[in-house]
Amino acid sequence: xxxxxxxxxxxxxxxxxxxxxxxxxxxxxxxxxxxxxxxxxxxxxxxxxxxxxxxxxxxxxxxxxxxxxxxxxxxxxxxxxxxxxxxxxxxxxxxxxxxxxxxxxxxxxxxxxxxxxxxxxxxxxxxxxxxxxxxxxxxxxxxxxxxxxxxxxxxxxxxxxxxxxxxxxxxxxxxxxxxxxxxxxxxxxxxxxxxxxxxxxxxxxxxxxxxxxxxxxxxxxxxxxxxxxxxxxxxxxxxxxxxxxxxxxxxxxxxxxxxxxxxxxxxxxxxxxxxxxxxxxxxxxxxxxxxxxxxxxxxxxxxxxxxxxxxxxxxxxxxxxxxxxxxxxxxxxxxxxxxxxxxxxxxxxxxxxxxxxxxxxxxxxxxxxxxxxxxxxxxxxxxxxxxxxxxxxxxxxxx
Amino acid sequence: xxxxxxxxxxxxxxxxxxxxxxxxxxxxxxxxxxxxxxxxxxxxxxxxxxxxxxxxxxxxxxxxxxxxxxxxxxxxxxxxxxxxxxxxxxxxxxxxxxxxxxxxxxxxxxxxxxxxxxxxxxxxxxxxxxxxxxxxxxxxxxxxxxxxxxxxxxxxxxxxxxxxxxxxxxxxxxxxxxxxxxxxxxxxxxxxxxxxxxxxxxxxxxxxxxxxxxxxxxxxxxxxxxxxxxxxxxxxxxxxxxxxxxxxxxxxxxxxxxxxxxxxxxxxxxxxxxxxxxxxxxxxxxxxxxxxxxxxxxxxxxxxxxxxxxxxxxxxxxxxxxxxxxxxxxxxxxxxxxxxxxxxxxxxxxxxxxxxxxxxxxxxxxxxxxxxxxxxxxxxxxxxxxxxxxxxxxxxxxx
Numbered sequence: 001x002x003x004x005x006x007x008x009x010x011x012x013x014x015x016x017x018x019x020x021x022x023x024x025x026x027x028x029x030x031x032x033x034x035x036x037x038x039x040x041x042x043x044x045x046x047x048x049x050x051x052x053x054x055x056x057x058x059x060x061x062x063x064x065x066x067x068x069x070x071x072x073x074x075x076x077x078x079x080x081x082x083x084x085x086x087x088x089x090x091x092x093x094x095x096x097x098x099x100x101x102x103x104x105x106x107x108x109x110x111x112x113x114x115x116x117x118x119x120x121x122x123x124x125x126x127x128x129x130x131x132x133x134x135x136x137x138x139x140x141x142x143x144x145x146x147x148x149x150x151x152x153x154x155x156x157x158x159x160x161x162x163x164x165x166x167x168x169x170x171x172x173x174x175x176x177x178x179x180x181x182x183x184x185x186x187x188x189x190x191x192x193x194x195x196x197x198x199x200x201x202x203x204x205x206x207x208x209x210x211x212x213x214x215x216x217x218x219x220x221x222x223x224x225x226x227x228x229x230x231x232x233x234x235x236x237x238x239x240x241x242x243x244x245x246x247x248x249x250x251x252x253x254x255x256x257x258x259x260x261x262x263x264x265x266x267x268x269x270x271x272x273x274x275x276x277x278x279x280x281x282x283x284x285x286x287x288x289x290x291x292x293x294x295x296x297x298x299x300x301x302x303x304x305x306x307x308x309x310x311x312x313x314x315x316x317x318x319x320x321x322x323x324x325x326x327x328x329x330x331x332x333x334x335x336x337x338x339x340x341x342x343x344x345x346x347x348x349x350x351x352x353x354x355x356x357x358x359x360x361x362x363x364x365x366x367x368x369x370x371x372x373x374x375x376x377x378x379x380x381x382x383x384x385x386x387x388x389x390x391x392x393x394x395x396x397x398x399x
Numbered sequence: 400x401x402x403x404x405x406x407x408x409x410x411x412x413x414x415x416x417x418x419x420x421x422x423x424x425x426x427x428x429x430x431x432x433x434x435x436x437x438x439x440x441x442x443x444x445x446x447x448x449x450x451x452x453x454x455x456x457x458x459x460x461x462x463x464x465x466x467x468x469x470x471x472x473x474x475x476x477x478x479x480x481x482x483x484x485x486x487x488x489x490x491x492x493x494x495x496x497x498x499x500x501x502x503x504x505x506x507x508x509x510x511x512x513x514x515x516x517x518x519x520x521x522x523x524x525x526x527x528x529x530x531x532x533x534x535x536x537x538x539x540x541x542x543x544x545x546x547x548x549x550x551x552x553x554x555x556x557x558x559x560x561x562x563x564x565x566x567x568x569x570x571x572x573x574x575x576x577x578x579x580x581x582x583x584x585x586x587x588x589x590x591x592x593x594x595x596x597x598x599x600x601x602x603x604x605x606x607x608x609x610x611x612x613x614x615x616x617x618x619x620x621x622x623x624x625x626x627x628x629x630x631x632x633x634x635x636x637x638x639x640x641x642x643x644x645x646x647x648x649x650x651x652x653x654x655x656x657x658x659x660x661x662x663x664x665x666x667x668x669x670x671x672x673x674x675x676x677x678x679x680x681x682x683x684x685x686x687x688x689x690x691x692x693x694x695x696x697x698x699x700x701x702x703x704x705x706x707x708x709x710x711x712x713x714x715x716x717x718x719x720x721x722x723x724x725x726x727x728x729x730x731x732x733x734x735x736x737x738x739x740x741x742x743x744x745x746x747x748x749x750x751x752x753x754x755x756x757x758x759x760x761x762x763x764x765x766x767x768x769x770x771x772x773x774x775x776x777x778x779x780x781x782x783x784x785x786x787x788x789x790x791x792x793x794x795x796x797x798x
Contacts (some may be wrong), residue, residue, distance in 0.1 A: 079531050082538035129530035131571075132478050138564035139481035143542070143555065146563065156542065164545065164566050165537035171563070172530075 004028045007064050014262045015057070016189045017214040019196075024211040027183050034066040037182035037198075037210070039122075039173065042077035042097050045104045048234040049295070050218040050227035053262045054186055055111045057215055061184070062116040069118050069180055070108065072101050075126035076172060082165060097121070107237055110299050125179040126172060137171050140204050141197075146170070149193040170194045174201040182210045189214045218262055221247060223255040223381070241300040245308035248292035252382050253284040256291060264294055315368055325385065325395040332398050336379040339364070339371055346396045348388040355388075363389050403427045406463050413661045414456070415588045416613040418595075423610040426582055433465040436581035436597075436609070438521075438572065441476035441496050444503045447633040448694070449617040449626035452661045453585055454510045456614055460583070461515040468517050468579055469507065471500055474525035475571060481564060496520070506636060509698050524578040525571060536570050539603050540596070545569070548592040569593045573600040581609045588613045617661055620646060622654040622780070640699040644707035647691035649766075651781050652683040655690060663693055714767060724784065724794040731797050735778040738763070738770055745795045747787040754787075762788050 007028050012018055027034055038058055047055075058068045080091030092100075101119060109117070129137075146167045147156055155162050170193065177185060177198030187195045192214060199209035217226040220233025227234045235247045251259060260271045274287045289309060297305035328346045330337070337345075340355035343364060349355040356374060358364050364371045365387040378384065383397050406427050411417055426433055437457055446454075457467045479490030491499075500518060508516070528536075545566045546555055554561050569592065576584060576597030586594045591613060598608035616625040619632025626633045634646045650658060659670045673686045688708060696704035727745045729736070736744075739754035742763060748754040755773060757763050763770045764786040765777075777783065782796050 075531070076534075079534055082535040126530055131525055131528035131530065131533040132474070134530040134533040135475075135478055135564045135567050135571075136481040138567055139562045141563050143546075143551075143561040143563055143566065144558070147542075152542075159543070162542040163538045164540050164542055164570070165534045167542065167563050167566070168534050168537055172534075 009268075010060050010064065011057075011213060013060070013268060014053070014215065015213050016216045017192075017212075019199075019212040019214075023209070024184065027211065028064075034061070034183040035069055035181060036061045036066050036184045036186065037069045037071055037177060037180055038186040039071045039073050039176065040104065042072050042074040042092055042100055045100060045107060046229070046236065046238065047107050048227055048229065048236045049259075049263055050220070050234065052111060052237065053215050053218050054188070055108055056263065056265070057186055057213060059111050059113070059265075062113045066184075067116055067118065068112060069120050069182065070104070070112070071120045071122060071176060071180070072097065072104065073173075073176075074121045075123040076169060078123065097123075110237065120180065122172070122176050122179070126175075134168065137175055137201075138168060140201060141167075141171060143167075170197045171201070174198040177210050178202055178205045178207060181207060183208075184211045184213060186213045186215065189216055216262070219255060219258060221251055221255075223252050235295070237299050241296045241304040241308045242311060244296050244299065245292045245305075245312060248295055249285075249288055249312065251288070253288075254381070256284065256288050260291060264291060266294070325393050327383075327395045327397060329397045329399055332378055332380050334380075336377040337398075338374075339366065339376040339378055340374060342378050342396060342398070343386060343388060346386055346394045348386060348392050348394055358388050408667075409459050409463065410456075410612060412459070412667060413452070413614065414612050415615045416591075416611075418598075418611045418613075422608070423583065426610065427463075433460070433582040434468055434580060435460045435465050435583045435585065436468045436470055436576060436579055437585040438470045438472050438575065439503065441471050441473040441491055441499055444499060444506060445628075445635065445637065446506050447626055447628065447635045448658075448662055449619070449633065451510060451636065452614050452617050453587070454507055455662065455664070456585055456612060458510050458512070458664075461512045465583075466515055466517065467511060468519050468581065469503070469511070470519045470521060470575060470579070471496065471503065472572075472575075473520045474522040475568060477522065496522075509636065519579065521571070521575050521578070525574075533567065536574055536600075537567060539600060540566075540570060542566070569596045570600070573597040576609050577601055577604045577606060580606060582607075583610045583612060585612045585614065588615055615661070618654060618657060620650055620654075622651050634694070636698050640695045640703040640707045641710060643695050643698065644691045644704075644711055647694055648684075648687055648711065650687070652687075653780070655683065655687050659690060663690060665693070724792050726782075726794045726796060728796045728798055731777055731779050733779075735776040736797075737773075738765065738775045738777055739773060741777050741795060741797070742785060742787060745785055745793045747785060747791045747793055757787050 004025055008021070008025060011024070018024065036058060038054060058070075062068055074092065074097040077092045077097060078094070101121070105114075105119065147153055149170070152162055152166070173194045174197035176182075178201050182198065182202075185195055185198055195212040195214065199212065202209045219225065220227035220231055221235070222231075222233045225231050225233060235244055237244075239247075248259070257271075257275070260266065260274070261268075264271065274282075274290075278284050278287060289312070292312075293305040293309055296308050330342050330345045332342065340352050340359060343349055343355040343358070344352045349358060355364070359371055359374050362370055362372075365385075366376075367385050368387075378398050380398050383395055385393065386396050387393050403424055407420070407424060410423070417423065435457060437453060457469075461467055473491065473496040476491045476496065477493070500520070504518065546552055548569070551561055551565070572593045573596035575581075577600050581597065581601075584594055584597055594611040594613065598611065601608045618624070619626035619630055620634070621630075621632045624630050624632060634643055636643075638646075647658070656670075656674070659665065659673070663670065673681075673689075677683050677686060688711070691711075692704045692708055695707050729741050729744045731741065739751050739758055742748055742754040742757070743751045748757060754763070758770055758773050761769055761771075764784075765775075766784050767786075777797055779797050782794055784792065785795050786792050
């Protein structure tokens with residue numbers, strides 16, 4: 001495998017799409033450090049692992065010797081929502097932007113190499129553009145092309161108003177690529193239209209168009225919805241070490257592989273070996289621990305990772321779960337089953353009312369943690385350890 | 400009739416529409432001099448009477464004591480066509496704009512009162528707007544509203560490209576009204592959408608919205624198409640006095656009334672009297688002469704008007720057309736009839752071949768001018784004087 005092939009494999013790892021592969025290969029072959037652009041919202045950042053999918057990819061580029069331009073979109077942030085319809089988006093002051101940039105750096109430099117990172121603000125060039133320049137920029141695109149963008153098409157068809165300035169924002173984002181002379185832009189799959197706008201505008205301005213790497217949205221802890229603050233299914237990168245460790249251990253054995261692909265810096269060969277080990281009988285939990293340790297180490301350091309592991313193991317030992325648990329399969333159906341019914345069906349109590357009583361007495365543990373909520377419903381797709389009293393255990397496969 | 404009613408009658412004379420009448424009445428009642436806006440193209444002006452319909456209306460406002468703001472749209476003129484599709488619209492330089500403004504003044508001050516005229520350039524305020532201001536301006540309107548404009552709607556439906564900057568131009572024109580604090584804007588009926596944009600934007604910016612006076616397009620000498628350079632049916636205001644006089648005399652007796660309404664500063668009462676006189680038997684030609692004289696006097700002075708009349712009458716006498724011509728009606732059909740056939744059917748020659756021969760000999764005159772073109776076709780709707788040789792005359796009603 002040549003250097004360029006190896007680089008390309010790393011860049012494509014976990015990516016949804018790469019446009020245009022041949023163009024990127026040419027740029028990589030040139031040997032010069034490429035200018036890698038990624039744009040970020042200028043509002044107060046409080047990143048979770050979902051955001052780091054993109055940042056990790058930036059790190060891959062840095063590991064290959066390229067320069068990351070971390071763009072804070074403060075120009076539009078300082079305008080706010082000029083139509084006044086969205087009152088939750090007040091304009092940001094210069095001071096707020098700078099404070100937010102500081103917070104960004106504190107968080108992203110846990111992943112990025114500061115020596116190969118340039119923090120950019122698009123106000124630098126956008127504030128220098130006049131109304132006439134904006135008109136010239138707007139002349140580069142047609143109304144029909146803009147209405148092809150998914151959300152615009154839907155709103156237009158649904159008679160929902162689209163303010164004209166909303167057509168100007170993708171142009172501004174595209175113009176950023178021109179001003180920054182970006183070789184590559186990274187973004188979410190949902191940013192496809194805007195990312196391609198950068199390519200088109202660069203061509204108009206006589207530049208070699210940027211390549212585009214689109215990263216997928218990371219699933220949250222539930223394994224279904226995308227990770228987000230509002231859904232509560234997230235791991236924040238500023239959370240305490242034990243939280244990050246515990247939440248990581250709570251993901252399903254299936255989702256674990258997705259997290260390895262998008263969040264771990266272990267090589268794909270290493271990860272393939274883990275899969276083989278598990279197929280050969282290794283406990284998935286042992287591999288999940290490695291992922292949890294890597295993530296804690298990234299955000300809190302190696303020492304914290306070791307402490308979190310020790311803490312986890314101590315609790316695990318304290319709860320004295322035997323290594324050779326009997327495995328029981330319980331069908332919980334599409335809507336899941338209350339924990340007391342699972343306890344009964346796993347044969348850990350004789351009746352559901354006995355199971356209820358044991359929960360009330362604090363004698364039931366789920367994965368080593370006491371069950372306090374009698375209404376807790378267990379869903380299909382996971383294997384959990386249930387314990388009743390001191391001696392009754394079962395590894396319950398919920399299906 | 401109160402002063403305000405009289406003012407309103409003068410303002411409405413010849414206008415296609417006035418929006419909103421009650422608002423204009425309120426503004427007139429205030430007694431303060433109103434700010435009257437009209438926008439003009441910054442390219443080299445070479446005005447014809449069609450353009451003066453609007454300028455005459457500005458003069459009406461001045462006669463009522465108001466201030467005219469003659470706006471030269473140099474901001475967009477200096478951008479040119481940024482999409483590069485229209486190569487016939489290169490960007491204008493500052494020097495060209497100023498030279499064109501000078502030419503405008505030379506021409507329009509034959510109608511307008513310089514003491515009540517302010518020449519404005521929209522670059523004055525537009526060059527001060529940044530990209531952010533342009534975005535704020537664009538947020539004031541929706542894509543759907545813009546696509547309601549007739550030409551945009553047609554092009555969008557017909558899959559013809561509309562560049563996004565074309566949406567910004569009506570906003571710029573509307574913003575001019577904000578920057579100028581216009582009380583009234585004048586424009587052609589075809590400018591309806593843009594004129595109303597000024598109203599909407601002024602409301603957004605907390606101003607009392609401007610009233611809008613829409614003037615019709617003037618028919619050219621043919622009485623059918625709008626007056627335009629490219630159709631050749633125009634009277635240029637810089638043409639020699641005799642040309643203006645002669646061309647005015649060539650319009651039909653019907654079109655004459657339209658010209659009186661839109662081009663003459665005679666009162667409507669006076670014009671009504673002319674109509675009554677003609678119904679009572681006065682020769683329409685005598686009234687047309689008054690219109691021709693008024694127009695020549697406006698652009699070349701009273702002396703030139705008298706000279707043009709004297710010249711016209713001398714030629715008229717020389718051709719010695721008797722006052723009591725026999726009137727003959729000739730049906731020329733929808734496609735008109737060649738002059739030699741009209742001559743024959745009017746009874747001025749015995750056969751069409753005799754008529755042809757007389758034309759070849761230079762012995763046939765049409766309205767006093769020798770007919771040189773045997774192929775000349777006469778159309779319905781006019782009364783012409785045909786003469787064959789020295790003594791045969793007829794007033795021929797072409798129908």
